[in-house]
Amino acid sequence: MGSLDIAGFEAAARARLADDVWGYIQGGSGSESALRANREALERLRVRPRFLVDVSACDPSTSVLGLPLATPLGIAPMAYHRLAHPEGEVATAEAAGASGTLLTVSMFASRTLEDIAAAAAGSPLWLQLYWLRERAAVVELADRAAAAGFSALVLTVDAPKVARRPRDSRSGFTVPEGIGAVNLPSSLTASAHRHSEGASSIERHSREQFDPGITWADLAWLRERTSLPLLIKGILTAEDAELAVAHGASGVVVSNHGGRQLDCAVASADALPEIVDAVGGRCPVVVDGGIRHGSDVLKVLALGADLALIGRPVLWGLAQGGAAGVAELLELLRAELTEAMVLSGCPLTSDINRSFITAG
Ligand SMILES: Cc1cc2nc3c(=O)[nH]c(=O)nc-3n(C[C@H](O)[C@H](O)[C@H](O)COP(=O)(O)O)c2cc1C
Numbered sequence: 001m002g003s004l005d006i007a008g009f010e011a012a013a014r015a016r017l018a019d020d021v022w023g024y025i026q027g028g029s030g031s032e033s034a035l036r037a038n039r040e041a042l043e044r045l046r047v048r049p050r051f052l053v054d055v056s057a058c059d060p061s062t063s064v065l066g067l068p069l070a071t072p073l074g075i076a077p078m079a080y081h082r083l084a085h086p087e088g089e090v091a092t093a094e095a096a097g098a099s100g101t102l103l104t105v106s107m108f109a110s111r112t113l114e115d116i117a118a119a120a121a122g123s124p125l126w127l128q129l130y131w132l133r134e135r136a137a138v139v140e141l142a143d144r145a146a147a148a149g150f151s152a153l154v155l156t157v158d159a160p161k162v163a164r165r166p167r168d169s170r171s172g173f174t175v176p177e178g179i180g181a182v183n184l185p186s187s188l189t190a191s192a193h194r195h196s197e198g199a200s201s202i203e204r205h206s207r208e209q210f211d212p213g214i215t216w217a218d219l220a221w222l223r224e225r226t227s228l229p230l231l232i233k234g235i236l237t238a239e240d241a242e243l244a245v246a247h248g249a250s251g252v253v254v255s256n257h258g259g260r261q262l263d264c265a266v267a268s269a270d271a272l273p274e275i276v277d278a279v280g281g282r283c284p285v286v287v288d289g290g291i292r293h294g295s296d297v298l299k300v301l302a303l304g305a306d307l308a309l310i311g312r313p314v315l316w317g318l319a320q321g322g323a324a325g326v327a328e329l330l331e332l333l334r335a336e337l338t339e340a341m342v343l344s345g346c347p348l349t350s351d352i353n354r355s356f357i358t359a360g
């Protein structure tokens with residue numbers, strides 16, 4: 001360890017993980033066109049650097065919803081970190097905590113919220129939720145998160161069900177016994193471990209548990225039952241961003257779920273500008289999907305995002321070296337972002353704006 005670039009992290013994780021787990025982590029839905037589009041959109045964007053600016057003291061720190069963050073890069077919610085490493089989310093939280101990086105914990109985390117919070121050692125944590133048919137379980141989790149010191153909830157709205165993901169259908173991906181969504185009642189999670197040849201247990205499980213009938217009007221029900229700020233994840237249009245703000249969202253996460261839901265969905269970076277314009281500064285705009293380099297963070301900040309989240313690479317770091325692997329990955333991205341800021345004439349994150357970006 002110590003000298004890996006992002007491709008090195010990916011290759012090292014590929015070598016360590018079983019084929020079906022690798023397919024679940026890496027895969028997208030359908031033809032994987034939304035997955036590819038995320039990277040293509042970021043690659044198309046080019047930076048217009050400015051020179052003879054004093055960059056002798058470059059500082060990538062920021063704050064979102066009143067939380068001081070070491071960098072404008074957080075960790076996206078991902079289910080079952082123990083698929084990548086036995087310590088799972090506790091190892092991820094240890095690395096995030098040591099570097100002051102925001103960690104968004106999935107409702108389908110494989111370690112308890114309380115153990116994750118202890119490992120994060122006071123560093124910021126958000127909890128992601130899906131809207132389950134069993135509403136009481138959602139509220140109970142929100143209460144536990146508040147008690148454990150989590151500072152916000154993130155409701156994912158792009159998944160009335162988990163999409164058909166060909167890699168998982170082909171492998172018959174099934175969540176292994178011994179790795180579970182330990183924060184949910186076992187009566188709600190047993191199905192994740194039921195194997196069917198040629199079918200994904202995750203997709204079947206989501207059809208059983210997720211409530212596909214919720215609408216914007218239901219948000220008030222959840223907001224009345226928690227004191228935590230609620231962000232909405234999976235927003236891809238100005239119209240839905242407007243609705244989110246109108247329904248009291250404390251933030252929006254622009255995301256096509258890493259290309260894992262609607263296969264023909266717009267890329268996150270392509271959707272971002274219209275959403276930033278629609279929100280008009282009324283709440284923070286977070287974005288994820290295809291962020292692989294510090295310069296990608298600079299690009300989405302230039303388009304108006306307040307914070308970028310990174311998904312799969314964190315699991316690559318985790319697979320490669322547990323907490324140390326995630327720490328190394330986060331440090332690589334922090335160093336790349338700082339260098340990109342120095343080389344483009346942006347000493348502070350608040351200096352980054354749309355004049356720094358062109359569509360190539
Ligand atoms: C293995 C895996 C599990 C995921 N689990 C969740 C989840 O539980 N909840 C959620 O809202 N998004 C989930 N996501 C989507 C991520 O939060 C995020 O939107 C996406 O991974 C970002 O794209 P990137 O992986 O290209 O960085 C998952 C993604 C992956 C790769």
Ligand SMILES: CCCCCCC(=O)C(=O)O
Binds near residue numbers: 162202205
């Ligand atoms: C019913 C289990 C759902 C876990 C979904 C995790 C996820 O969002 C993903 O993209 O995979």
